[in-house]
Amino acid sequence: GQNIDQPTEMTATEGAIVQINCTYQTSGFNGLFWYQQHAGEAPTFLSYNVLDGLEEKGRFSSFLSRSKGYSYLLLKELQMKDSASYLCAVRDSNYQLIWGAGTKLIIKP
Amino acid sequence: NAGVTQTPKFQVLKTGQSMTLQCAQDMNHEYMSWYRQDPGMGLRLIHYSVGAGITDQGEVPNGYNVSRSTTEDFPLRLLSAAPSQTSVYFCASGPSGEWEKLFFGSGTQLSVL
Numbered sequence: 026g027q028n029i030d031q032p033t034e035m036t037a038t039e040g041a042i043v044q045i046n047c048t049y050q051t052s053g054f055n056g057l058f059w060y061q062q063h064a065g066e067a068p069t070f071l072s073y074n075v076l077d078g079l080e081e082k083g084r085f086s087s088f089l090s091r092s093k094g095y096s097y098l099l100l101k102e103l104q105m106k107d108s109a110s111y112l113c114a115v116r117d118s119n120y121q122l123i124w125g126a127g128t129k130l131i132i133k134p
Numbered sequence: 135n136a137g138v139t140q141t142p143k144f145q146v147l148k149t150g151q152s153m154t155l156q157c158a159q160d161m162n163h164e165y166m167s168w169y170r171q172d173p174g175m176g177l178r179l180i181h182y183s184v185g186a187g188i189t190d191q192g193e194v195p196n197g198y199n200v201s202r203s204t205t206e207d208f209p210l211r212l213l214s215a216a217p218s219q220t221s222v223y224f225c226a227s228g229p230s231g232e233w234e235k236l237f238f239g240s241g242t243q244l245s246v247l
Contacts, residue, residue, distance in 0.1 A: 124176030
């Protein structure tokens with residue numbers, strides 16, 4: 026079966042750095058995506074990785090290792106508004122998105 | 135631009151009732167889809183469409199119907215509501231060639247009693 030694993034919840038301090046991990050086992054791989062979802066709102070697209078390595082976009086970076094079936098989302102200089110759930114999704118061989126259950130990130134002052 | 139407009143925001147149904155969730159996008163996206171989101175689970179794809187007149191089933195299609203008569207609209211019909219369909223529903227669209235960069239509607243909280 027297809028499976029995407031993320032920690033259920035993480036806590037971090039304002040101004041710090043946090044790394045949210047995602048491991049996947051899917052039938053084929055055609056890209057990995059990170060979305061942000063604030064409570065009660067719709068998910069919004071954050072990043073896309075298809076090749077190994079680090080993609081940086083401002084305070085957010087996303088890393089991919091296809092051989093290890095592993096990705097992480099790195100958030101720097103955390104702000105209170107970063108409190109949200111972060112969803113990892115993988116596009117499989119049928120070009121469908123398989124979603125993880127999400128990681129709820131709590132930022133404390 | 136309005137983006138993806140989804141209505142209603144909240145709905146309560148009795149078991150056996152039918153209803154339609156509306157979804158419209160004004161970005162000329164070819165790809166549109168419906169997801170449900172349940173606590174502790176990832177988003178699950180119900181139905182999707184890659185263009186007007188074309189629809190296909192996702193992971194959890196049973197109990198739902200869709201149609202795509204225009205590029206803009208992609209309604210989701212619940213045929214006979216069941217308590218297991220209590221969920222938050224999201225409509226999402228994506229541009230051709232980059233449809234995984236989805237734009238989501240604001241969601242519908244549906245409760246079936």
